[in-house]
Amino acid sequence: MQYQSQKVAMPYFIAAIGLFTGQILFGLIMGLQYVMGDFLFPAIPFNVARMVHTNLLIVWLLFGFMGAAYYMIPEETESELFSPKLALLMFWIFLVAGALTIVGYLLVPYAGLAQMTFNDLWPTMGREFLEQPLPTKLGIVVVALAFLFNISMTILKGRKTSIALVLLMGLWGLAVFFLFSFYNPSNLVLDKYFWWWTVHLWVEGVWELILGSLLAFVLIKVTGVDREIIEKWLYIIVAMTLITGIIGTGHHYYWIGTPEYWQWFGSVFSALEPIPFFMMTVFAFNMVNRRRREHPNKAATLWALGTGVMAFLGAGVWGFLHTLAPVNFYTHGTQITAAHGHMAFYGAYVMVVLTIISYAMPMMRGRAANSEKAQVMEMWAFWLMTVSIVFITLFLTAAGILQVWLQRVSETPLGFMATQDQVTLFYWLREISGVIFLIGLIVYIASFFVEGETKEAA
Amino acid sequence: MPTPSITLHNHKPGAPPGDLVIWLFIFAELLAFGIFFGAYAFSRSHHVELYNQSQLLLNRESGAINALVLITSSYFVVRAVAAIKQGFSRECANWIAGAIGLGGVFIVIKLLEFNAKFSAGISLSTNTFYMFYLSLTVFHFMHVILGMVILTAVMLKARRGGYTPEDHTGVETGASYWHMVDLVWIILFPLVYVIR
Amino acid sequence: MNHPPQPHFVRPCTRIWLVLVVLTAVTYSIGEAGLGGKNVMLFVLAITLIKSQMIASYFMGLRKTSPMWRIIMGSWLVIVGGMIASAYLMGLQ
Numbered sequence: 001m002q003y004q005s006q007k008v009a010m011p012y013f014i015a016a017i018g019l020f021t022g023q024i025l026f027g028l029i030m031g032l033q034y035v036m037g038d039f040l041f042p043a044i045p046f047n048v049a050r051m052v053h054t055n056l057l058i059v060w061l062l063f064g065f066m067g068a069a070y071y072m073i074p075e076e077t078e079s080e081l082f083s084p085k086l087a088l089l090m091f092w093i094f095l096v097a098g099a100l101t102i103v104g105y106l107l108v109p110y111a112g113l114a115q116m117t118f119n120d121l122w123p124t125m126g127r128e129f130l131e132q133p134l135p136t137k138l139g140i141v142v143v144a145l146a147f148l149f150n151i152s153m154t155i156l157k158g159r160k161t162s163i164a165l166v167l168l169m170g171l172w173g174l175a176v177f178f179l180f181s182f183y184n185p186s187n188l189v190l191d192k193y194f195w196w197w198t199v200h201l202w203v204e205g206v207w208e209l210i211l212g213s214l215l216a217f218v219l220i221k222v223t224g225v226d227r228e229i230i231e232k233w234l235y236i237i238v239a240m241t242l243i244t245g246i247i248g249t250g251h252h253y254y255w256i257g258t259p260e261y262w263q264w265f266g267s268v269f270s271a272l273e274p275i276p277f278f279m280m281t282v283f284a285f286n287m288v289n290r291r292r293r294e295h296p297n298k299a300a301t302l303w304a305l306g307t308g309v310m311a312f313l314g315a316g317v318w319g320f321l322h323t324l325a326p327v328n329f330y331t332h333g334t335q336i337t338a339a340h341g342h343m344a345f346y347g348a349y350v351m352v353v354l355t356i357i358s359y360a361m362p363m364m365r366g367r368a369a370n371s372e373k374a375q376v377m378e379m380w381a382f383w384l385m386t387v388s389i390v391f392i393t394l395f396l397t398a399a400g401i402l403q404v405w406l407q408r409v410s411e412t413p414l415g416f417m418a419t420q421d422q423v424t425l426f427y428w429l430r431e432i433s434g435v436i437f438l439i440g441l442i443v444y445i446a447s448f449f450v451e452g453e454t455k456e457a458a
Numbered sequence: 459m460p461t462p463s464i465t466l467h468n469h470k471p472g473a474p475p476g477d478l479v480i481w482l483f484i485f486a487e488l489l490a491f492g493i494f495f496g497a498y499a500f501s502r503s504h505h506v507e508l509y510n511q512s513q514l515l516l517n518r519e520s521g522a523i524n525a526l527v528l529i530t531s532s533y534f535v536v537r538a539v540a541a542i543k544q545g546f547s548r549e550c551a552n553w554i555a556g557a558i559g560l561g562g563v564f565i566v567i568k569l570l571e572f573n574a575k576f577s578a579g580i581s582l583s584t585n586t587f588y589m590f591y592l593s594l595t596v597f598h599f600m601h602v603i604l605g606m607v608i609l610t611a612v613m614l615k616a617r618r619g620g621y622t623p624e625d626h627t628g629v630e631t632g633a634s635y636w637h638m639v640d641l642v643w644i645i646l647f648p649l650v651y652v653i654r
Numbered sequence: 655m656n657h658p659p660q661p662h663f664v665r666p667c668t669r670i671w672l673v674l675v676v677l678t679a680v681t682y683s684i685g686e687a688g689l690g691g692k693n694v695m696l697f698v699l700a701i702t703l704i705k706s707q708m709i710a711s712y713f714m715g716l717r718k719t720s721p722m723w724r725i726i727m728g729s730w731l732v733i734v735g736g737m738i739a740s741a742y743l744m745g746l747q
Contacts, residue, residue, distance in 0.1 A: 232479045240486055261582045261589045264501075268493050275486050472720030481723075488730050496737040503745030510690070522682035526675060532713050533671040540667070630715075637714045641706055647678075648702045649738060652685035653695050 001363045003074035005081035010364050011091050012067025013357045017445060019060035019098070020350075024438050026053040031431040035424055044106065051131050052105055057345065058129065059098045064353030065174075065210055066094075069151050069167060071360045072217050076167075077158025082150050090143050090150075097139040101132055123184055127195055130181040137181060144175040162231040163220075166238055167213040173206030189257035196252045203349075204273060204315075205245040211352045212237045212280065215307060218359045219284065222301050223291035233283045240276040248273050251323045255332060263325035270323040274316030277348075284308035297362060297369035299378040303355035306386060310347025318343050318393065330408050335400035335423070343393040346385075354444075361448070371452025378447040384440025391433040399426035475539070476631035484638045487601070491642050494597070495649060498590045505586060510654050512587035515578075520571045521651040524564050525643055531560035532640040535609070535633045542616065542626040550629065551616040554609055557636065561606040568599055591650055598642055605639045608632045670712045677701050695742050703735050 001007070030049040032039045037046075074081050081087060104113050110131075117133035119125045124134055132140070148171060155164050180197040216234045220227060250266025284305050295301065318340040322331040331337070358378065362370050369375065407419040414422070474481050502509045538553035575592070582589050612632035615621065621629055681701055684694060710727045711717040717724070 232477070236479050236483050239483065243487075243490070259583050261593070264497060264589065265593065268490070268497060271493060272486070272490050275489070279482070472723075474719045474723050475715040485726060485730070492730060492734045492737075495734050496741070499738045499741035500744070503741045506745040518682065518685050522678065522685075525678045525682075529671065529674045529678065532709065533667065536667045536713050540665075634714055637709055640713070641709045644705050644709060645702055645734065648681050648685075648698050652681055653698055653738070653742070654690040 001366075003080050005084040005087075006071050006074050006360075007364055008081065008084045008087040008091070009067040009071035009360060011088070012063050012070065013361060015091070015095055016060045016063040016067060016353060017357070019056050019063065021441060021445070022102075023053055023056035023060060024434075024441055026056065028431070028434050028438060031427070031434050034420075034427040035431065048105055048110070051110075052102060054129055055105070055131065056102065061349050061353060063094070064349075064357070065171070066090075066147055068210075068214050068353065068356040068360075069147070069171060071356065071364075072167065072214070073151055073154050073164060074158075076161045076164040076217070077155050079154060079158035082153035082157070086146055086150050090146050093139065094143045097136055097143075101136045104133065105131075122182070124182055127181075127184070127191070129199055130195070132181075140178065141175070144178065148172060148175055161227070162234055163213045163216050166209050166216075166234055169238075170206045170209030170213065173209065174202060177201045177206060192256045193253070193258060196249055200249045200252055201246070203344075204248060204270075205241070207349060208241045208245065208276065209238055211307075211311070211348055212241070212276075214352050214356050215280065215284065215304060218300060218304050218355050219287045221359060222295040222297060222304065223287045224293040224295075225287045225290050230287060233279070233287075237276050237279050237283065240272075240279060244269050244272040244275060251325075251328070254325050254328055267324045271320060273323075274312065274320050277312040277316040281308035281312045295369070297359060297375070299370070299375045299382070300355060300359035302379055302382055303351060303358045306382060307347065307351040307355055310343065310351055310386060310389075312347075314340065314343030314345070314347035314393070318397075321397075330404050331400065334403045334407075335396045335426075336404070337400075339393045339396035339400055342396065343389060346389045351386075362454070367454040369454065370447070371450065371454050373452045374447050374450040377443055377450055381440045381444035381447060384443060385437050388433045388437040388440060392430050392437070395426045395430040395433065399423040399430070402426070474634065476634040477627055480631045480634055484634060487638060488642070491598075491645075494590075494594055495645060498594065498649065501586055501590065508585060509587045512585060512591075513651070513654055516591065516651050517571050517574065518651050520567050521647050524567050525647045527560050527564045527567070528640040528643050531557040531564070532637050534560065535636050538616075539626070539629055539633050542621050542629050543623055545623045547616050547619045547621060550621065551613050554613040554616060554629075554632075558606050558609050558613065561602055561609070564602055565599070565606075568595065568602075572596075594646060594650060598639070598646060601639050601642065605632075605636045608635055667712060670708055674705055674708060677705050692743070692746065696739065699735055699739055703731055706731050 026049050029040060029044060030046060030053055033046045033049060040049075070081065070087055104117075108116065110126075113133055114120075114125050117125075117135055119134060122134055124137060125131055130137075151168060151171065155168055177198050180194050183194050185191050185194070212234055216230050219225065220230050246269075247265050248270035250262040250264075251270040253262035253266060285308065288301060288305060322328050322336050322340065362368065370378070402423050403419050406414045406422055407416065534553045534557040538550045538557065541549040541553060572595075575588075580588050580592075582592055609632050612628055615628060681698055684698055707728075710731070711724075714727075716727055
């Protein structure tokens with residue numbers, strides 16, 4: 001760690017891992033509710049568990065991105081953070097607001113929560129992933145603006161590298177597109193139309209820029225490959241992401257009342273969305289093969305390579321599976337979507353945040369890498385979590401195919417719930433994989449507490 | 459004689475002219491257009507009558523003139539590369555300026571064409587043919603603009619004498635991209651304006 | 655390596671440009687004549703692919719590259735041409 005202010009990343013990373021654990025626990029609760037419908041009813045109904053599961057994911061990834069930015073930007077710009085105090089203050093505001101929101105979800109019925117938080121004055125609630133009450137949404141904007149101010153000022157006074165600029169672009173995009181969560185037209189088609197401007201343009205647009213720059217940063221550090229080469233790759237990945245991702249939004253517009261041409265735009269452009277992900281895989285492996293040094297942090301390298309592969313599989317391959325309009329006609333909103341969602345989020349965003357944590361945490365704790373023993377444990381955690389997410393994806397895909405067949409293709413289609421009964425086996429298998437994922441996560445957390453001989457940070 | 463600086467551009471023998479990364483980009487772009495062309499062709503096979511009739515209302519002259527404009531502009535860029543290989547920075551910059559000028563001509567002609575279509579009330583939702591006609595040409599149009607931006611950057615650097623016979627990867631990079639823009643129109647024009 | 659610029663009467667690239675212009679004029683006249691049908695389509699498509707290959711080989715400079723690059727570009731042209739032709743033939747039925 002070269003700059004004192006990089007250390008503000010630490011609480012962000014710790015909070016991220018903590019919320020990650022919460023997300024997995026609620027995932028397991030919900031997974032069980034798929035097969036035991038009244039589990040924990042009425043304390044935690046399915047819709048609440050789902051809301052907590054997805055909202056925690058988003059919040060902890062945001063913590064991860066912010067922590068990553070606070071860690072990377074001083075090193076990239078070669079100057080201390082504009083204001084570490086502001087960063088720390090925002091951390092606490094964000095954490096308290098996030099915690100209050102989750103507690104609100106769990107303790108107050110959603111409609112009551114809406115009433116308590118002035119939703120009738122400015123209705124923004126009730127939409128998937130954007131369920132947060134108005135004060136939370138406003139809080140997110142304040143935190144994001146303070147964060148962006150802090151990061152932008154640091155970049156303005158320091159060295160301006162491509163990695164820093166791409167990251168900045170991604171983070172600004174993240175903030176700007178979140179503003180669409182405040183726009184809630186009463187026309188349901190328009191509502192969905194703009195809802196995707198937040199949801200899609202985040203995960204298939206600006207977040208990919210963040211992903212690319214985080215990956216590039218870690219690869220420069222662990223491989224020692226020239227910055228020029230890495231930046232060239234980054235530029236091309238960014239360009240392909242934007243070309244395919246922006247118009248690729250159309251693959252969400254198929255059956256919701258938008259003009260027909262979206263079926264063509266969505267199919268053509270989103271069919272190309274795997275390309276930037278594929279480039280990222282080639283990029284990661286290429287750079288590691290051309291490495292000029294053997295970095296002692298093997299675990300971070302493994303996470304970086306894993307991100308490349310799993311992001312391509314989850315976002316690229318599983319996304320492509322159901323992105324073409326004629327296919328999506330059958331698979332829309334089935335377990336296929338859930339399969340894709342799980343692997344894409346884990347492979348792209350969870351893994352890249354864990355990559356930067358894996359690289360940065362030892363540095364912040366005063367060593368170039370963790371002890372051999374801790375790294376072996378971390379790698380065990382890598383494989384446990386990655387393999388179990390692969391199985392979760394496969395079981396959900398199987399469930400989805402069966403669901404499409406029984407419910408939509410068959411000559412004598414079954415109803416939704418009758419179909420759900422037929423795929424119970426896969427839901428059980430998914431739940432078992434989920435438990436293994438949790439074990440992986442526990443091993444991962446435990447690896448932070450393993451002592452042993454370590455090298456001093458360079 | 460200037461010592462050739464250590465370049466990072468991996469110029470192995472047998473690699474295409476320009477930066478390797480632009481070629482990845484070019485092929486990704488060609489893939490995108492390829493899929494679009496295929497989609498047009500197969501969708502046409504379901505609505506042959508509609509396509510043949512709608513095609514009659516296109517302005518074939520402007521399409522053909524634009525093909526000539528881009529071909530000539532591409533040729534100018536070839537001359538620019540030839541010039542820099544002999545160390546003529548000024549000449550190189552002038553050829554590129556000519557290519558950019560022709561790009562401007564393309565844009566003006568295209569805008570007139572779009573304007574005529576829009577004032578006739580044609581939009582993406584008119585029918586499938588016009589959906590493809592508009593999206594293909596607009597998508598290509600945006601590539602012309604991007605190509606002009608790249609060429610402008612190259613021209614400014616050439617004007618400052620930033621390229622040498624030993625190191626002119628930048629010129630070749632811009633040139634390769636511009637040829638790709640030309641290549642796409644070479645296929646788009648007959649496909650959409652002529653074949654029936 | 656100090657050749658003076660070779661005296662060309664007409665540079666090779668200028669000849670390529672001329673051929674491209676002529677072929678474009680042919681394509682345009684076919685359109686103007688309102689010709690259609692399978693054979694015309696194949697003819698126009700053939701001209702188009704020849705033009706494309708000329709741009710790729712001479713303007714983009716692929717003819718001096720290793721086989722991999724020429725194969726990638728060549729197969730792109732073949733696939734695009736093949737799709738256009740087969741879709742056209744499907745439409746005839």
